[in-house]
Amino acid sequence: MAPAAVTQAYSTAGTVSSPLDLARGEHERVSINGAARKKVSPAPKATLTSLTVNNAGTLRKINSVVLPIVYSEKFYKDVLDPQLDEVNKLVYYADIPVGACCARFENLASKTEPPTLVILTLAVLAPYRSQGLGAALVKQALRAALHPTAPPPPTPPASGPTTRGALQPAPPRKPVNRALVHVQVGNDAARRFYERLGFKEAGVNETYYSKMDPRAAWILVLDDIAAALGEGANGESK
Numbered sequence: 001m002a003p004a005a006v007t008q009a010y011s012t013a014g015t016v017s018s019p020l021d022l023a024r025g026e027h028e029r030v031s032i033n034g035a036a037r038k039k040v041s042p043a044p045k046a047t048l049t050s051l052t053v054n055n056a057g058t059l060r061k062i063n064s065v066v067l068p069i070v071y072s073e074k075f076y077k078d079v080l081d082p083q084l085d086e087v088n089k090l091v092y093y094a095d096i097p098v099g100a101c102c103a104r105f106e107n108l109a110s111k112t113e114p115p116t117l118v119i120l121t122l123a124v125l126a127p128y129r130s131q132g133l134g135a136a137l138v139k140q141a142l143r144a145a146l147h148p149t150a151p152p153p154p155t156p157p158a159s160g161p162t163t164r165g166a167l168q169p170a171p172p173r174k175p176v177n178r179a180l181v182h183v184q185v186g187n188d189a190a191r192r193f194y195e196r197l198g199f200k201e202a203g204v205n206e207t208y209y210s211k212m213d214p215r216a217a218w219i220l221v222l223d224d225i226a227a228a229l230g231e232g233a234n235g236e237s238k
Helices: 056-066 073-078 133-146 188-196
Strands: 046-050 089-093 096-106 116-124 179-184 200-205 217-222
Touching: 046 133, 056 073, 056 089, 056 096, 056 116, 089 133, 096 133, 116 133, 133 179, 133 188, 179 188, 188 217
Parallel strands: 116 179
Antiparallel strands: 046 089, 089 096, 096 116, 179 217, 200 217
Protein backbone atom coordinates (compact mmCIF):
# COMPACT_ATOMS: atom_id res chain seq x y z
CA MET A 1 0.00 0.00 0.00
CA ALA A 2 1.34 3.42 -0.96
CA PRO A 3 2.34 5.67 1.94
CA ALA A 4 -0.09 8.40 2.87
CA ALA A 5 0.65 11.82 1.43
CA VAL A 6 2.29 14.22 3.79
CA THR A 7 0.35 17.45 4.25
CA GLN A 8 2.40 20.48 5.14
CA ALA A 9 0.94 22.84 7.69
CA TYR A 10 1.18 26.56 7.15
CA SER A 11 3.42 28.19 9.70
CA THR A 12 3.26 31.75 11.00
CA ALA A 13 6.65 31.49 12.67
CA GLY A 14 8.03 34.16 10.34
CA THR A 15 5.50 36.81 11.34
CA VAL A 16 8.18 38.82 13.16
CA SER A 17 11.56 39.06 11.47
CA SER A 18 15.00 38.77 12.96
CA PRO A 19 16.54 42.14 13.89
CA LEU A 20 17.49 44.17 10.83
CA ASP A 21 21.03 45.24 10.01
CA LEU A 22 20.42 48.97 9.65
CA ALA A 23 22.41 51.73 8.05
CA ARG A 24 24.19 54.22 10.29
CA GLY A 25 22.10 57.31 10.91
CA GLU A 26 20.97 60.04 13.26
CA HIS A 27 19.86 57.59 15.97
CA GLU A 28 23.23 55.84 16.07
CA ARG A 29 24.74 57.80 18.99
CA VAL A 30 23.08 58.60 22.33
CA SER A 31 24.23 60.20 25.56
CA ILE A 32 24.46 58.18 28.77
CA ASN A 33 23.03 59.79 31.92
CA GLY A 34 23.17 63.20 30.32
CA ALA A 35 26.96 63.13 30.01
CA ALA A 36 28.19 65.38 27.25
CA ARG A 37 31.31 63.37 26.46
CA LYS A 38 30.40 59.81 27.25
CA LYS A 39 28.57 58.37 24.27
CA VAL A 40 27.89 54.87 23.00
CA SER A 41 26.81 53.56 19.63
CA PRO A 42 24.14 50.94 20.26
CA ALA A 43 22.90 48.69 17.50
CA PRO A 44 19.28 49.85 17.11
CA LYS A 45 16.77 47.02 17.18
CA ALA A 46 14.34 47.02 14.28
CA THR A 47 12.07 44.22 13.09
CA LEU A 48 9.46 43.65 10.41
CA THR A 49 5.99 42.46 11.43
CA SER A 50 3.14 41.14 9.30
CA LEU A 51 -0.03 43.19 8.93
CA THR A 52 -3.03 41.89 10.87
CA VAL A 53 -6.47 43.15 11.88
CA ASN A 54 -4.90 44.02 15.24
CA ASN A 55 -2.32 46.44 13.84
CA ALA A 56 -4.27 47.73 10.83
CA GLY A 57 -5.05 50.88 12.81
CA THR A 58 -1.33 51.50 13.20
CA LEU A 59 -0.89 51.22 9.42
CA ARG A 60 -3.68 53.75 8.92
CA LYS A 61 -2.08 56.19 11.34
CA ILE A 62 1.36 55.97 9.76
CA ASN A 63 -0.09 56.46 6.27
CA SER A 64 -2.19 59.44 7.41
CA VAL A 65 0.86 61.15 8.91
CA VAL A 66 3.29 60.53 6.03
CA LEU A 67 1.25 60.23 2.83
CA PRO A 68 -0.86 62.97 1.21
CA ILE A 69 -3.55 60.51 0.06
CA VAL A 70 -6.48 59.13 2.04
CA TYR A 71 -6.87 55.44 1.22
CA SER A 72 -10.21 53.64 1.08
CA GLU A 73 -11.59 50.94 3.34
CA LYS A 74 -11.14 48.52 0.44
CA PHE A 75 -7.42 49.32 0.34
CA TYR A 76 -6.97 48.45 4.02
CA LYS A 77 -9.01 45.28 3.59
CA ASP A 78 -7.09 44.14 0.52
CA VAL A 79 -3.62 44.60 2.06
CA LEU A 80 -4.57 42.08 4.78
CA ASP A 81 -4.94 39.31 2.18
CA PRO A 82 -3.12 36.23 3.58
CA GLN A 83 -1.39 35.80 0.22
CA LEU A 84 0.42 39.10 0.92
CA ASP A 85 1.51 38.16 4.43
CA GLU A 86 5.22 38.07 3.59
CA VAL A 87 5.01 41.13 1.34
CA ASN A 88 3.16 43.75 3.39
CA LYS A 89 4.95 44.67 6.60
CA LEU A 90 5.17 47.15 9.42
CA VAL A 91 8.63 48.07 10.66
CA TYR A 92 9.22 48.52 14.40
CA TYR A 93 12.16 50.55 15.72
CA ALA A 94 12.86 49.87 19.41
CA ASP A 95 9.36 48.34 19.62
CA ILE A 96 7.78 51.49 18.14
CA PRO A 97 5.92 51.16 14.80
CA VAL A 98 7.53 53.73 12.53
CA GLY A 99 6.87 52.64 8.94
CA ALA A 100 5.06 50.31 6.56
CA CYS A 101 5.05 49.00 3.01
CA CYS A 102 1.99 47.75 1.14
CA ALA A 103 1.92 46.07 -2.26
CA ARG A 104 -0.14 43.74 -4.43
CA PHE A 105 0.44 41.29 -7.25
CA GLU A 106 -0.79 41.86 -10.80
CA ASN A 107 -0.93 39.60 -13.88
CA LEU A 108 -0.35 36.37 -11.95
CA ALA A 109 -2.66 34.49 -14.32
CA SER A 110 -1.92 36.50 -17.46
CA LYS A 111 -0.48 34.75 -20.51
CA THR A 112 0.65 37.99 -22.14
CA GLU A 113 1.75 40.30 -19.32
CA PRO A 114 4.59 39.51 -16.87
CA PRO A 115 3.52 38.89 -13.25
CA THR A 116 4.41 41.99 -11.28
CA LEU A 117 4.72 43.15 -7.69
CA VAL A 118 3.17 46.63 -7.55
CA ILE A 119 4.30 48.72 -4.58
CA LEU A 120 1.32 50.78 -3.45
CA THR A 121 2.58 52.65 -0.39
CA LEU A 122 5.86 53.13 1.44
CA ALA A 123 5.87 55.33 4.53
CA VAL A 124 8.45 55.93 7.26
CA LEU A 125 7.97 58.56 9.97
CA ALA A 126 10.33 61.51 9.43
CA PRO A 127 12.45 61.13 12.62
CA TYR A 128 13.30 57.55 11.64
CA ARG A 129 14.41 58.08 8.06
CA SER A 130 17.98 57.60 6.79
CA GLN A 131 18.22 54.41 8.84
CA GLY A 132 17.64 51.94 6.01
CA LEU A 133 14.09 51.16 7.19
CA GLY A 134 12.42 52.00 3.89
CA ALA A 135 14.94 49.93 1.95
CA ALA A 136 14.42 47.02 4.35
CA LEU A 137 10.66 47.14 3.78
CA VAL A 138 10.99 47.20 -0.01
CA LYS A 139 13.65 44.48 -0.10
CA GLN A 140 11.46 42.25 2.06
CA ALA A 141 8.61 42.70 -0.43
CA LEU A 142 10.95 41.94 -3.34
CA ARG A 143 12.34 38.80 -1.68
CA ALA A 144 8.84 37.60 -0.81
CA ALA A 145 7.69 38.15 -4.40
CA LEU A 146 10.62 36.16 -5.75
CA HIS A 147 10.35 33.36 -3.18
CA PRO A 148 6.71 32.36 -2.54
CA THR A 149 5.87 30.89 0.85
CA ALA A 150 5.73 27.09 0.67
CA PRO A 151 3.10 26.03 1.40
CA PRO A 152 1.15 29.23 0.75
CA PRO A 153 -1.04 30.71 3.50
CA PRO A 154 -4.57 29.25 3.64
CA THR A 155 -7.45 31.33 2.32
CA PRO A 156 -10.27 32.43 4.66
CA PRO A 157 -13.87 31.66 3.61
CA ALA A 158 -15.80 34.20 1.56
CA SER A 159 -18.39 34.46 4.32
CA GLY A 160 -18.95 33.26 7.84
CA PRO A 161 -16.48 32.99 10.73
CA THR A 162 -12.80 32.55 9.91
CA THR A 163 -12.10 29.47 11.99
CA ARG A 164 -9.17 27.10 11.52
CA GLY A 165 -11.50 24.48 10.07
CA ALA A 166 -12.96 26.96 7.57
CA LEU A 167 -9.61 27.88 6.03
CA GLN A 168 -9.15 26.66 2.47
CA PRO A 169 -5.87 25.42 0.96
CA ALA A 170 -4.46 27.99 -1.45
CA PRO A 171 -2.81 27.13 -4.77
CA PRO A 172 0.94 27.79 -4.95
CA ARG A 173 1.97 31.15 -6.36
CA LYS A 174 4.57 31.40 -9.10
CA PRO A 175 7.74 33.39 -8.37
CA VAL A 176 7.45 37.05 -9.39
CA ASN A 177 10.65 38.61 -10.76
CA ARG A 178 9.33 42.05 -11.75
CA ALA A 179 8.30 45.04 -9.64
CA LEU A 180 6.71 48.41 -10.38
CA VAL A 181 6.05 51.61 -8.46
CA HIS A 182 4.52 54.99 -9.30
CA VAL A 183 6.32 58.07 -7.98
CA GLN A 184 4.84 61.55 -8.27
CA VAL A 185 6.72 63.68 -10.78
CA GLY A 186 8.80 66.15 -8.81
CA ASN A 187 9.46 63.83 -5.87
CA ASP A 188 13.12 63.47 -6.76
CA ALA A 189 14.11 62.00 -3.38
CA ALA A 190 11.66 59.10 -3.76
CA ARG A 191 12.79 58.54 -7.33
CA ARG A 192 16.47 58.37 -6.27
CA PHE A 193 15.53 55.98 -3.45
CA TYR A 194 13.97 53.48 -5.87
CA GLU A 195 16.72 53.93 -8.44
CA ARG A 196 19.27 52.93 -5.80
CA LEU A 197 17.32 49.68 -5.45
CA GLY A 198 17.53 49.03 -9.20
CA PHE A 199 14.29 50.58 -10.52
CA LYS A 200 14.39 52.46 -13.82
CA GLU A 201 11.94 54.83 -15.49
CA ALA A 202 9.68 53.08 -18.00
CA GLY A 203 7.33 55.97 -18.77
CA VAL A 204 5.07 58.64 -17.31
CA ASN A 205 1.39 58.41 -16.43
CA GLU A 206 0.16 61.97 -16.85
CA THR A 207 -3.09 61.49 -14.88
CA TYR A 208 -2.15 58.92 -12.23
CA TYR A 209 -2.99 61.15 -9.25
CA SER A 210 -6.55 62.43 -9.54
CA LYS A 211 -6.53 64.60 -6.40
CA MET A 212 -2.92 65.82 -6.30
CA ASP A 213 -0.89 68.37 -8.18
CA PRO A 214 1.09 67.50 -10.20
CA ARG A 215 -1.08 64.60 -11.34
CA ALA A 216 1.71 62.92 -13.31
CA ALA A 217 3.68 59.95 -11.99
CA TRP A 218 6.89 58.35 -13.12
CA ILE A 219 6.49 54.63 -13.77
CA LEU A 220 9.56 52.98 -12.28
CA VAL A 221 10.16 49.32 -13.09
CA LEU A 222 12.53 46.69 -11.73
CA ASP A 223 12.72 44.06 -14.47
CA ASP A 224 14.92 41.56 -12.63
CA ILE A 225 14.33 41.32 -8.88
CA ALA A 226 16.76 38.42 -8.53
CA ALA A 227 19.62 40.41 -10.05
CA ALA A 228 18.78 43.46 -7.92
CA LEU A 229 18.93 41.30 -4.78
CA GLY A 230 22.23 39.78 -5.89
CA GLU A 231 20.80 36.29 -6.36
CA GLY A 232 21.65 33.70 -8.98
CA ALA A 233 19.29 31.48 -10.92
CA ASN A 234 18.86 29.11 -7.98
CA GLY A 235 18.34 31.79 -5.36
CA GLU A 236 22.00 31.73 -4.33
CA SER A 237 23.84 34.93 -3.51
CA LYS A 238 26.27 36.04 -6.18
